Amino acid sequence: MTTTQDVQALEARHVLQTYKRQPVVFVRGDGTRLYDAEGRAYLDFLSGIGVVVLGHAHPGLAAAIADQANTLIQTSNLYFHPLQGQLAARLAALSGLQRAFFCNSGAEAVEACLKFARRYWFSQGVKDRTGFVALKHGFSGRTMGALSVTSNPGYREPFEPLIPGVTFVSPDDVTALEAAMTDRTAAIIAEPIQGEGGVRPLSPEFAAAIARVTKDTGTLLIADEIQCGLGRTGSAFHYQSLGWSPDLVTVGKAIGSGVPVGAALVAEHVAGKIFAGDHGTTYGGNLLAMRSALYVLEQLTGTTEAVPYAGGGLIGHVREVGAVFGDRLEGLRSKHPVVQGVRGAGVMRGLELSIDAQPVVEGALKAGLIVNRTAERVVRMLPPFTVTVAEIDEAVGILDRVLSDTQA
Ligand SMILES: Cc1ncc(COP(=O)(O)O)c(C=O)c1O
Missing domain, CATH: 3.90.1150.10 (Aspartate Aminotransferase, domain 1)
Structure with missing residues (x-):
């Protein structure tokens, strides 16, 4: 043994x-x-x-995975298969954001959102609106882009220089938030409840300030829901309880219940500024991942009779x-x-x-x-x-x- x-x-x-x-x-x-x-x-x-x-070892999810593995796992994004659209539609119904880009992890979902935020401005000829405002105690992952909007210096310093133009503000400081917003800010990224930072919910005042400054300046809002989203706090997305209307939402963790799946949810006005070839991934949206996530969402929302x-x-x-x-x-x-x-x-x-x-x-x-x-x-x-x-x-x-x- x-x-x-x-x-x-x-x-x-x-x-x-x-x-x-x-x-x-x-x-x-x-x-x-x-x-x-x-x-x-x-x-x-x-x-x-x-x-x-x-x-662990959920029999329904295991059966869905086995059935899909016996049918078709991966075809690439060069072709259609039936499941991506179904999952995207389910996520749209839950979030109100019309479109999804599928990837394989939380950090990849964050990377996608950072790129889409920059692309949104670039497509409109605003080429210098490339910066991000992120929060102290915030965590959005370990790849270079995601790390750039993650605040912990111990994670960041050995890998600098990271992407430029990121300003961190304390989630208690509305004045600092207002001061950080410039005409070069592409987006604010924030976790509605900061997970790695110590399970810290944003205060209602600070959450309202984020909603206000993004609305006033047209700056995009990226809600990082990778840890707090998809039902963990008792609502489909935690931003819904903060009164936010984010332009982009990151999804990971819960969506596959163990099968690696990530997604960037994208509002239609942003989606209209993103074009074929702007982003991609070999595995993203593969049938095994989509079938698993469809099963998980059915369980979360109780849309099948089999949900106990x-x-x-x-x-x-x-x-x-x-x-x-x-x-x-x-x-x-x-x-x-x-x-x-x-x-x-x-x-x-x-x-x-x-x-x-x-x-x-x-x-x-x-x-x-x-x-x-x-x-x-x-x-x-x-x-x-x-x-x-x-x-x-x-x-x-x-x-x-x-x-x-x-x-x-
Ligand atoms: C809020 C948040 N964003 C992003 C990530 C990164 O996700 P992953 O570890 O799947 O790359 C995490 C992971 O803990 C997270 O909690």
Whole structure:
């Protein structure tokens, strides 16, 4: 049998060491549970960093993937196939943005949106409107363009120079936002809830200021919904609860529930300024990805009879269990002085601690609960959308014990 030590030793020799992994090897999953190489069960409250929204080894998704793999996986974007249009239409109905460009990851969706924003101005002869305004604590990915609008200096500095003309403003500072907007700004990019930055929702005032300055100046708004979107907070897209009408929306993570899929959603007035040859990708929109995402969206919205969640599919379920989750975490806050705040919405939650979150994350893992640390002092939780109240109680019970031990 391959042991945890065997796996670690082989990786140490041959896998590029860009990740600092926890010492556990997962080999199997089932719903909200993961199982390690030694057969131990864990409650998964991270779901592959906000990805596996239907839970692990979902039989319906597995059947859809198998059926598609037995039929046709990839044909390239040189030809038509039936599924891209179907998925784009579903996403248009959910978002109000008419068109989709499909890719394979979140960072690629961000790259596409940055290019489309510049192209929008270029097509109108405005060739110097190339800059971006992004937010402090914001994270939009690790490729060169996405990294350019990601604020963490530790991620950025070794790879500079990045794309020029990006200004970062603090999400508390409306005056700085107004000052950052110039006649060279192509677009603002913002996560409605900053995920990697510590599960920080934008304040209603700042969100309203973004809506106002983009409207007043014609600057495009890119809502980065890769982590908070597609039902995670209990609405199809979180920007909808902020009153935004973004011109571009990035989608990733949840859309494939583990199958790599990304999308840039594009409003019609922007789409009209983008032309054949402006962007492309070999795998983007392949049949396996589209079939998986169509299946996921059916589950999210409850558009088939087979969906076991009455009244709005899984998104409705997230609203219900998300409220319970928030209450239970507030309970932890009242009990443990080290918990300073409960952040987020739905099943995107962060516990802000007064101490480094790493010992809590490691203690939870030892106790059979998977969560992670972000922004140093935040315990982040992104369980599958299928999570039950019983599982939430179990997870919060584990955190309760770990927090007691950590403070002792
Ligand atoms: C808000 C946001 N944007 C972009 C990305 C990048 O996505 P990916 O890791 O799929 O490239 C992430 C990933 O965590 C994210 O949370």
